[in-house]
Amino acid sequence: MKKAPHRLYLTEEQIPTAWYNLRSDMKEKPEPMLNPATGQPVSEEDLYPVFCKELAHQEMDNDTPYIEIPAEVLEMYKNYRPSPLCRAYNLEKALDTPAKIYYKFEGNNTSGSHKLNSAIPQAYYAKKQGLKGVTTETGAGQWGTALAEACCYFGLPLEVYMVKASYNQKPFRKAIMQTFGASVVASPSDTTNAGRALLAENPDNPGSLGCAISEAVERAVTGDNVKYVLGSVLNQVLLHQSIVGLESAVAMELLDEYPDVVIGCAGGGSNLGGLIAPFAKDKLQGRANPRLVAIEPASCPSLTRGRYAYDFCDTGKITPMAKMYTLGCTFTPSPIHAGGLRYHGMAPILSKLYHDGYMEARSVAQTHVFDAATMFAKYESILPAPESAHAIWGALEEAKRCREEGRSETILFGLTGTGFFDMTAYENYQNGKMNDYIPTDEELAVSMDRLPKIPGVQ
Ligand SMILES: Cc1ncc(COP(=O)(O)O)c(C=O)c1O
Numbered sequence: 534m535k536k537a538p539h540r541l542y543l544t545e546e547q548i549p550t551a552w553y554n555l556r557s558d559m560k561e562k563p564e565p566m567l568n569p570a571t572g573q574p575v576s577e578e579d580l581y582p583v584f585c586k587e588l589a590h591q592e593m594d595n596d597t598p599y600i601e602i603p604a605e606v607l608e609m610y611k612n613y614r615p616s617p618l619c620r621a622y623n624l625e626k627a628l629d630t631p632a633k634i635y636y637k638f639e640g641n642n643t644s645g646s647h648k649l650n651s652a653i654p655q656a657y658y659a660k661k662q663g664l665k666g667v668t669t670e671t672g673a674g675q676w677g678t679a680l681a682e683a684c685c686y687f688g689l690p691l692e693v694y695m696v697k698a699s700y701n702q703k704p705f706r707k708a709i710m711q712t713f714g715a716s717v718v719a720s721p722s723d724t725t726n727a728g729r730a731l732l733a734e735n736p737d738n739p740g741s742l743g744c745a746i747s748e749a750v751e752r753a754v755t756g757d758n759v760k761y762v763l764g765s766v767l768n769q770v771l772l773h774q775s776i777v778g779l780e781s782a783v784a785m786e787l788l789d790e791y792p793d794v795v796i797g798c799a800g801g802g803s804n805l806g807g808l809i810a811p812f813a814k815d816k817l818q819g820r821a822n823p824r825l826v827a828i829e830p831a832s833c834p835s836l837t838r839g840r841y842a843y844d845f846c847d848t849g850k851i852t853p854m855a856k857m858y859t860l861g862c863t864f865t866p867s868p869i870h871a872g873g874l875r876y877h878g879m880a881p882i883l884s885k886l887y888h889d890g891y892m893e894a895r896s897v898a899q900t901h902v903f904d905a906a907t908m909f910a911k912y913e914s915i916l917p918a919p920e921s922a923h924a925i926w927g928a929l930e931e932a933k934r935c936r937e938e939g940r941s942e943t944i945l946f947g948l949t950g951t952g953f954f955d956m957t958a959y960e961n962y963q964n965g966k967m968n969d970y971i972p973t974d975e976e977l978a979v980s981m982d983r984l985p986k987i988p989g990v991q
Pocket residue numbers: 645646647672673674675676764765766798799800801802803804805872873874918920921949950951
């Protein structure tokens with residue numbers, strides 16, 4: 534066994550040149566998206582009004598195992614990839630655990646997160662199709678920043694609907710997006726029917742990812758040659774994020790290592806879906822049996838307390854319906870600081886893996902998340918994003934279990950980003966002003982009881 538360096542960087546030549554499509558190895562595929570008007574599965578063509586053609590194709594492709602990464606995309610990937618696989622020696626020592634803790638750090642770019650991995654191909658395909666621009670939503674702001682960077686690189690106009698809670702908490706995020714030339718609107722806004730309807734009900738609505746999606750989709754379908762792009766949840770996004778897992782697998786192989794447990798935070802599921810991709814492949818093919826663990830906020834517990842059902846991907850109910858673990862698209866999570874994890878549903882691919890017993894899930898309250906974030910920052914010299922700190926919490930729990938059981942397991946987790954724009958949250962935590970909000974069963978039932986009724990389906 535080789536001694537792992539603190540930070541292992543692959544060479545540019547070792548960056549994988551194809552994404553891996555996890556669906557190709559799933560014996561039972563995720564359920565198809567349904568057209569809300571007909572209750573029938575959507576076709577690739579049905580998606581053309583919303584998505585550009587290549588991305589609609591990737592969305593529907595359940596069979597092709599590897600999809601070549603276009604040369605132009607690889608070129609921009611090289612601005613910040615390969616990302617390092619880090620060994621948390623200091624943390625291991627502090628925890629006095631026999632476990633080996635590795636993490637894949639995706640925060641080494643201006644967007645500060647893994648989101649750029651999908652922003653680049655989405656902007657590239659949109660430009661290649663000759664679109665006049667794209668619209669999107671952003672929660673914590675990382676996705677919007679990433680897409681602003683990618684659109685700027687390919688010369689494509691961008692309009693971002695930013696969840697109002699984050700817009701107010703992180704004004705500098707907006708300034709970065711504007712630096713890259715994007716226009717940014719706080720959601721819910723009065724620029725769309727979806728936004729106006731929500732504001733009429735409650736002028737102080739803090740917004741949610743589902744609501745921002747409705748607004749961005751509405752702008753795309755009513756705009757001229759403008760399409761919508763999404764930073765998570767969709768099959769295509771998990772496909773692009775497989776670069777994270779593929780690089781991790783190459784690096785671990787160089788170290789003669791293999792993870793016993795792979796952990797990621799889960800908002801819409803894109804980083805987790807990408808990180809676990811090659812390991813889930815081994816599991817599906819029966820070659821290895823790593824545990825795959827999602828960590829979600831206790832305030833927005835779609836996997837651990839949601840229902841596996843067809844639901845709209847957005848609050849405004851204008852997207853197709855996806856079968857996923859969901860709290861109901863009308864659920865508005867409390868404005869916790871991990872804005873990127875405030876989504877009512879979970880990627881259909883992960884939902885299916887979880888439903889079929891290939892994946893586990895745990896939820897955690899935000900004060901515990903910040904305990905973990907602070908400990909990690911002290912020992913690893915990286916200030917994590919609150920979203921990423923959910924995965925850190927999961928890794929610490931596993932490392933403590935290893936200590937109690939005297940087991941030297943190999944833990945791999947995804948450190949999706951940095952938290953430099955989350956200092957209000959860190960400050961609240963330090964001043965004892967941070968609250969945990971965990972919805973009651975009755976509160977969750979309100980939105981889950983409003984799940985769509987589809988004759989013959991649910
Ligand atoms: C740093 C960071 N990590 C994780 C997430 C969660 O998204 P996903 O579940 O799609 O990876 C976000 C979303 O905004 C994020 O900004």
